Amino acid sequence: MDEGIEKLKKNVGGYMKAMVKPIPTSWVDFQSKLQDVGKTRLHVSLDEVAKIASECGISKPTLNTVLDYLNDTGIILYSKTNEKLKYTVITNLRMMIDVVTKIITVVKPDDIDKLPTLMHLCNTLDSEAILQEQLLRHLWRHQKKKDASNFEVFIELMKVFGLLFEKQKGSQPGNRMFMVPTRMQINKEGLEVEEDEQQTVSIYVTPTDFLPDAVYNLLVVSFLDLMNDKGRSSDHVELFRNRSDFDLDDEHVVSLGAVKIKSRNALKIEISHRIKVDEHGKEEPLEPHPSICMEVLSYLRQQLKTVYVTTEGVGYELRVLCHACEPMLRPLHKLEECLKKDSVPCGKKKLVTTARIRRLFSTVEKTTRRS
Numbered sequence: 001m002d003e004g005i006e007k008l009k010k011n012v013g014g015y016m017k018a019m020v021k022p023i024p025t026s027w028v029d030f031q032s033k034l035q036d037v038g039k040t041r042l043h044v045s046l047d048e049v050a051k052i053a054s055e056c057g058i059s060k061p062t063l064n065t066v067l068d069y070l071n072d073t074g075i076i077l078y079s080k081t082n083e084k085l086k087y088t089v090i091t092n093l094r095m096m097i098d099v100v101t102k103i104i105t106v107v108k109p110d111d112i113d114k115l116p117t118l119m120h121l122c123n124t125l126d127s128e129a130i131l132q133e134q135l136l137r138h139l140w141r142h143q144k145k146k147d148a149s150n151f152e153v154f155i156e157l158m159k160v161f162g163l164l165f166e167k168q169k170g171s172q173p174g175n176r177m178f179m180v181p182t183r184m185q186i187n188k189e190g191l192e193v194e195e196d197e198q199q200t201v202s203i204y205v206t207p208t209d210f211l212p213d214a215v216y217n218l219l220v221v222s223f224l225d226l227m228n229d230k231g232r233s234s235d236h237v238e239l240f241r242n243r244s245d246f247d248l249d250d251e252h253v254v255s256l257g258a259v260k261i262k263s264r265n266a267l268k269i270e271i272s273h274r275i276k277v278d279e280h281g282k283e284e285p286l287e288p289h290p291s292i293c294m295e296v297l298s299y300l301r302q303q304l305k306t307v308y309v310t311t312e313g314v315g316y317e318l319r320v321l322c323h324a325c326e327p328m329l330r331p332l333h334k335l336e337e338c339l340k341k342d343s344v345p346c347g348k349k350k351l352v353t354t355a356r357i358r359r360l361f362s363t364v365e366k367t368t369r370r371s
């Protein structure tokens with residue numbers, strides 16, 4: 001019933017029609033030779049692949065097209081746009097899946113009881129979804145023995161699919177730490193699509209087609225990097241699979257979480273100011289500070305650009321919830337439009353002011369602009 005699936009079906013349908021052209025026999029020949037290689041080897045270098053291709057009579061300029069085709073049909077895995085992977089062709093996907101499964105599922109290695117240090121690292125993986133390179137090397141030791149270059153190729157592949165992230169980028173190889181999002185725990189209290197209170201303001205990342213699961217994970221890692229840049233320790237972060245909280249400074253908390261908008265997946269980014277409590281216990285809610293709001297927004301925009309650069313044809317829009325409509329039907333307004341105009345039309349009758357959003361997110365001080 002999902003709109004996105006319907007659209008996908010149509011696209012695939014169109015693609016199939018375009019595919020009725022016969023495939024050259026040299027391509028078929030090349031495919032079966034690659035599959036033969038794949039019986040024993042997980043990946044081969046692009047040079048080797050080029051050699052096989054030329055034996056089959058495929059010219060160098062055509063090779064990229066053939067590799068794209070084989071990648072699209074699921075015979076091989078090849079990414080010419082990834083700097084670290086463009087010289088490698090994955091020839092055995094089944095073997096690759098075994099390798100990946102070791103990390104993302106809860107299976108404990110059978111020899112772990114004999115290795116107390118690894119046992120400890122395993123517990124950290126279970127409780128915090130943090131994977132130390134030492135443990136990773138142990139889990140992949142058989143593949144590493146076969147071919148030392150496997151290790152970095154696997155890491156890079158897992159990153160491409162959003163299954164593994166490097167924590168604190170730039171650490172020395174050997175001491176790296178990774179996050180495994182599929183291992184993160186679920187928090188009972190997920191974020192809701194609801195009206196902001198005085199101390200909060202929220203932005204929604206709404207997909208134009210569908211929202212890849214990896215976007216949440218990639219943003220979590222981006223915010224971890226931001227926290228790192230700010231010198232905030234892991235005590236200021238709480239990570240879960242459905243929501244994560246970052247104490248950006250002593251006054252503000254940024255929460256990132258998965259929500260549903262009209263049964264479609266979206267993300268909510270909520271910036272909140274901690275509630276002030278005086279000596280008599282009286283509470284005073286304060287609005288988030290504009291400088292923090294703007295910092296989060298510009299960081300978010302910048303990160304989404306890099307997230308979406310690899311997922312061609314997948315778009316998104318930043319939106320804010322309308323504060324003037326029925327709670328259940330409440331539509332979302334485009335953030336860009338709200339920042340440009342004093343008020344935006346809503347439904348057939350209303351013209352809704354954007355004053356709060358502009359006050360919190362706009363770099364331009366309130367100048368009375370008349371059109």
Ligand SMILES: [Zn+2]
Nearest residue numbers: 322324325346
């Ligand atoms: Zn409205």
